[in-house]
Amino acid sequence: MDIPMELDDFKSAWQSLDARLARQEQLQLAWLRDRKIHQARRNLRWLHVGMLLQMLLGLGLVLLGVGCWTHNLHTPGLLATGIALHAFGILHIVFGGLVTGLAAGLDYSAPVLRIQKRLRLLLRVQTLNSNLCGAPWWVLWVLVVIGFAGLSPTHVAGPTPLWIWISLxxxxxxxxxxxxWAAKAARKPDSLYARLDDGTDGIRRSLRxxxxxxxxEHD
Incomplete structure (x- = not known):
């Protein structure tokens, strides 16, 4: 009669141990998730700062562009420069707002799959932002110089300086x-091409x- 009771005691102790191990595993998983989420937030912190600076830069481009084209309605080159600066300024503001909104809208309490989808969308938008607002600065800096020249109350008539054509x-x-380079990096994200600084490093680290x-969780 003692044997059945010993078996019951053993079974009860085993179930209790199994429950404690399950709770410990859940606690460890919750701790791991909290730590990873904290790291992910920290990874995206500089993205928020960068987008704020981009939007401020965009506002500056809009003001410069408007000032340039409104003062040079009868000078085709300066008019076109002002309109281009105006348009790129709006583009900077729009994409800065989009990236900021996507990053700020991340719900870290959501299921992991949903967070991963949101981060991948954020990655695609930031990559597009880099290509449309970052890469053109090879040319934009020249337009900025011309734009400031267009604000001058006096214009010197003459041909466009050679250095401007060379720089363009x-x-x-x-x-x-x-x-x-960016297209090659997109096809081979783990290759040397992926070292291009496109502002997505923090997003990629958060995804990892x-x-x-x-x-x-699925182990």
Whole structure:
């Protein structure tokens, strides 16, 4: 009669131990998730700062562009420069707002799969932002110089200086080369081409953190 009771005691002790191990595993998983989420937030902190600076830069481009084209309605070159600066300024503001909104809207309490999808969307938008607002600065800096010249109350008549044409040519080649490099990096994310600084490093590191959480949860 003692044997059945011993078996029951053994079974009860085993179930209790199993429950404690399960709780310990859940606590460890929760601790791991909290630590990874903290690291992910820290990884994206500089992205928020960068997008704020981009939007401020965009506002500056808009003001410069408007000032340039409104003062040079009868000077085709300066008019076109002002309109281009105006348009690129708006583009900087729009994409800065999009990236900031996506990053700020991350719900870290959501399931890992949903967070991963959101981060991948953020990665695609930031990559597009880098290509449309970052790479063209090979050319934009020349337009900024011309734009400030267009604000001058006095204009010196004459042909466009040679250095401007040379700088524009080099800038166009640089922009195209940057886009080519980015295209190769997109096809081979683990290759040397992926070392291009496109502002996505923090997003990629956050994605890797949630990939690790996903592996542990499904292990």
């Amino acid at each position: 040519g080099i800038g166009i080649l640089g922009t195209l080369a940057t886009w080519l 953190l949630f990939d690790e959480i996903d592996m542990v």
